[in-house]
Amino acid sequence: MNKVNNILPKHIAIVMDGNGRWAERRNQSRMSGHEAGVKAVEKVIKAAIEKNIKVVTLFAFGIENWGRPAQEVKFLMRLFIKNLYNQSEEFVKNNIQLRVIGDRDRIDPKLQDKINQVQQLTAKNTGLTLIIAFNYSGRWDILQAVRCISQKVQNGEFTTEEISYQHIQDALCLSDLPEPDLFIRTSGELRISNFMLWQFAYTELYFTEVLWPDFDEVTLEEALRVFSLRQRRYGLTGKQIKKATVN
Numbered sequence: 001m002n003k004v005n006n007i008l009p010k011h012i013a014i015v016m017d018g019n020g021r022w023a024e025r026r027n028q029s030r031m032s033g034h035e036a037g038v039k040a041v042e043k044v045i046k047a048a049i050e051k052n053i054k055v056v057t058l059f060a061f062g063i064e065n066w067g068r069p070a071q072e073v074k075f076l077m078r079l080f081i082k083n084l085y086n087q088s089e090e091f092v093k094n095n096i097q098l099r100v101i102g103d104r105d106r107i108d109p110k111l112q113d114k115i116n117q118v119q120q121l122t123a124k125n126t127g128l129t130l131i132i133a134f135n136y137s138g139r140w141d142i143l144q145a146v147r148c149i150s151q152k153v154q155n156g157e158f159t160t161e162e163i164s165y166q167h168i169q170d171a172l173c174l175s176d177l178p179e180p181d182l183f184i185r186t187s188g189e190l191r192i193s194n195f196m197l198w199q200f201a202y203t204e205l206y207f208t209e210v211l212w213p214d215f216d217e218v219t220l221e222e223a224l225r226v227f228s229l230r231q232r233r234y235g236l237t238g239k240q241i242k243k244a245t246v247n
Contacts, residue, residue, distance in 0.1 A: 009227055011055035012048065013196055013203070016041070016061035018187030018211030031075050036213035038083060047217040049094060049128050051224070052058030055177055059195050063103065063140055080134065081111050088118045095127030101173040102136035133173065138197030145171035145198075157196075172198055179203065182227050184220075186212045204230050 016037055019228050023033030041058065048056050055232055061076060100115045107115075115134075148171040153160055158167070179199045183192065188209040192200060206223045208215075 007206075007228065008051060008053060008176045008224060010053070011180045011225070012053055012082065012182045012184060013057040013059070013180035014044070014183075015059045015185040015189075015193060016196055016212040016215075017189055019213060021187065021212045022084050022211040030072055034076060034079055036244075038079065040213050040215045043216045044220055045096070045128065045130060047095075047220050049096075053128065055129045055131065055180075057092060057133060057174070057180065057191075057196070059133045059136065059208065061102075061134045061136070062133055062194060063137040064194065068105070077108065081114055084111075084114050085226055088121060091118065091122045091130070092125070095125045096122060097127070097129045098122045098131045098132070099124040099129065099174075100134050101141075102134045103140055104135070107135055123136050129177065131177075133195070136173075137194040138200075139194055140193075141173050141196070142168075142198055168198070174199070181232075182206060182223065184208070184223050186215050202232065 019033035020030040021033070022036060023030050025079040026032075045056065060080065065076075081093055085129060090096075096116050100119065121241055145168055149163060149167055152158065152167075155164070178195065179201070180203045183195075183200060183203045184206050185192070186208055188207070190207050192205075196203075206226055208219060208223065212217050
């Protein structure tokens with residue numbers, strides 16, 4: 001029987017999947033599913049603060065999501081900016097630092113301005129760091145890191161032979177934060193969907209059938225319970241990990 005280690009993840013990354021299916025099962029529009037999903041976000045943020053989780057990253061909109069129906073994409077953009085307006089005071093009140101990662105090129109300038117405003121407003125907050133991955137993909141993250149490193153090679157800061165794992169790590173989004181300990185995906189899908197590909201090297205994966213609008217404190221607690229049963233070996237043996245823990 002696995003032993004509970006009582007260790008909580010410092011960083012949780014979540015693919016919030018199932019809003020559309022949640023709505024369709026209720027004969028509602030997909031848009032109503034996305035609105036219900038916002039309420040689930042609020043519950044998870046509250047629970048994470050209570051659990052003293054340091055970082056939560058939410059995959060809100062992937063680069064591939066531009067292929068969805070235009071009406072739905074437009075709604076998601078409006079919903080995002082609406083919630084930035086509505087939640088900015090709550091972020092300050094609850095000592096939450098907001099950071100948004102992703103490619104800004106296709107994002108409306110008004111939305112970019114609001115993102116910058118809220119990030120500046122919460123920059124000095126020291127509680128939960130809330131990361132919203134918006135117009136993001138793991139491949140894009142690696143690509144922009146490669147471009148950054150290539151420019152530094154051209155500038156003569158180091159040679160191609162000197163490029164290291166650390167150089168890549170430092171050029172990625174969230175390089176200053178711990179990599180995710182726990183990845184959660186809702187709705188029963190068993191994939192990571194181009195999310196934080198480099199950062200997930202040793203992340204524990206957790207999949208649940210629960211649709212995102214139904215995800216709450218109880219389902220988060222279950223994910224944390226399962227995480228507590230895992231032994232994170234990072235390529236070592238169980239005996240080595242146990243010995244290191246004892247020592």
